[in-house]
Amino acid sequence: MVKIMAKKNVESRKELAAYSTLPEELEVLANDKSSEVRYRVAVNPYTPVQLLEKLAVDIVRSIREGVTRNPNVPASLLEKLAEDEDADVRTATAKNPKTPVSLLEKLAADEDWGMRSDGGVRADGGVRGMTASNPNTPPSSLEKLAVDEKNDVRKAAGRNPNTPVSALEKLAANEDGELRFAVAENPNTPFHLLEKLAMDEDEPVRDNVAANPNTPFHLLEKLALDESEYVRFSAAENPNTPASALEKLVWDEAVNVRQYGVAANPNTPASALEKLALDEAAEVRSSAAANPNMPTSVLTKLALDEDVEVRSSAAENPNMPISVLEKLAMDEDEYVRIGVAKNSNPPVHIFEKLALDEENVRYWVAANPNTPASALEKLALDEDEYVRIGVAANPNTPVSILEKLAVDKNARVRSGAAENPNTPESTFENHASDVILEKNEKDLESNKKDLEKNKKVIHDSPIQYISLELENFFGNLIEGDKDFFAEENTFKVRPGVAYDKFYLDWIDGSYDMSLQGLIHHYMWEQELYHLILNEDEIKTCEAVVENSPESIYGAEDEGTQTMLDEIQFNIIQFVGKKLIDLGFDVKETFKEYLE
DSSP: OHHHHHHSOHHHHHHHHHHOOOHHHHHHHTTOSOHHHHHHHHHOTTOOHHHHHHHTTOSSHHHHHHHHHOTTOOHHHHHHHTTOSSHHHHHHHHHOTTSOHHHHHHHTTOSOSSBOTTSOBOTTOHHHHHHHHOTTSOHHHHHHHTTOSSHHHHHHHHHOTTSOHHHHHHHHTOSOHHHHHHHHHOTTOOHHHHHHHTTOSSHHHHHHHHHOTTOOHHHHHHHTTOSOHHHHHHHHHOTTSOHHHHHHHTTOSOHHIIIIIITTOTTOOHHHHHHHTTOSSHHHHHHHHHOTTSOHHHHHHHTTOSSHHHHHHHHHOTTSOHHHHHHHTTOSSHHHHHHHHHOSOOOHHHHHHHTTSOHHHHHHHHHOTTSOHHHHHHHTTOSSHHHHHHHHHOTTOOHHHHHHHTTOSSHHHHHHHHHOTTSOHHHIIIIIHHHHHHHHHHHHHHTHHHHHHHHHHHHHOHHHHHHHHHHHHHHHHHHHHHHHHHHHTOOEEOOSSTTSOEETTOOSSOOTTSHHHHHHHHHHHTTOGGGTOOHHHHHHHHHHHHHOTTSOOOOSSHHHHHHHHHHHHHHHHHHHHHHHHTTOOOTTTTHHHHO
16 A cells, blocks of 8 residues: 555645545555645544554644644643644644643643744734633633733733633723723623723724624614714624614615625614615615515515616525526526525425526535435536535535545545535545545646646746736725725725725734735635745644734745735735725825835
8 A cells, every 4th residue: 555655646645645534544644755645644533543643743843733633632642732842833732622721721821922933923822822712721821811921812811701800801901902802802791891892992992892792782772873884884783783773774874884784684674674675775785685584575576676686685585485586597697596596495496497507506506405316416417517516515415426426537526525424434435545546646637737837937926926816806806896985985895805804094003904914814715825835834824814813924934024025015005006096095094105
């Protein structure tokens, strides 16, 4: 087996390491010369404990971190990793929700708070910061971490639901707005503190109170009338906001409040939704059409709306009558038919009809958990790989179909089948390993020329390539939202990236919801970081994205950080010039980047 593995390319071995369930295969792969292969063995839930013990002392740091992320890592190994010489490994151990309380108490006193050898600082507060974030850290430790000398550690403690009220009271009274911001976000912050923070001078603090699931009705009613659009939006979005406040917000001057807040709130009463169904803004009507509380009588009218997005949202609403769905399934616009394909209640004959539609429509039929087996069986043979991916990931795809998709010629289809909880382990034990390896090689060979071209472009000028990708994204984003910017006098955007709320003119102060934050998250989601970061840097970047989404990644390597700074500067400058070209008065805001 060792010789057979050695002949396979690294991409094939990486895939096998991620999905193999066979101890003998994993044992061979745990000794692979590629650290990327060994990392995948380290996080594979089927890796035996004895192999995890070996990988826990691997010379490569990221692999030891991988062991901490394995769902089956025993407490005995976490104890060893909690004493690892590398702070990043200890940080990963501190993050694990299975780390015993006794270890968390020790890690709470760790010397590391995120400082790195080159002077850079981890945004998550390092070992103490991640300990402060762990849901199992005991209150006694959190009380100490809440008065830590480092701000990032105190912020993490402020967000932890287990932090004692006495500690939250001190943080809520701190002059640092970021600490008050953290307490306002904590779901267990008591009423008397929320009452105080609801009157905070800092808008982001009030915004967090308005979004907090623990905020009482009377405060939400007040915050729904706040002078800030962003605070009113969060109040409108909060599922606990009383109907009386939502009724008032129906008439809010800000489209975002009506569209993403009131119209999308699952508790918005039918009477308010009826008013929103007549809103002059199509995006508001579209959001209201998707609300499950929308009366059927109004829903049928929205199915005739002149706007495509409105009809598409109405088509997706599970309360839409079948007779209307049948008509929408024949709508001339593809997006409307996609809405029907996403609906959870169409009868079999509609699913079967849409299974013969355009490829985008077929994908949503394939992904719909209510699609009948007869349609899934046909779609599993679809020529389009994305349609087959949809079938492979569908939780209701029959085992007989999953077994065939597990050896599909496309790697992503195979991966989808492997991740499907209904795929029997025997499928891979019997024959999938060799087929996956062989077919992956064919996929790689067929794409070799294109890959080489792309590698050359990226290798020769990665900053230029990434900047062009970002300029294309931001150019389209600004063009699409320019009317909203002019009407609402705000540069707030909801691009479907990360937590989906950013402000293009926020370029100073905190990175939370800032332009820099959007650049960072877009680079991560589109894997642009992967073009300039090494394996260890990517792991660190992932930790920042997962654990500190309000921050951005900073590289330890000076050369890499210089590239990242250049990319950030280029794009901030591009956004500033673009807005100015469109007539917006932002020269003062972007002055530093335009000189």
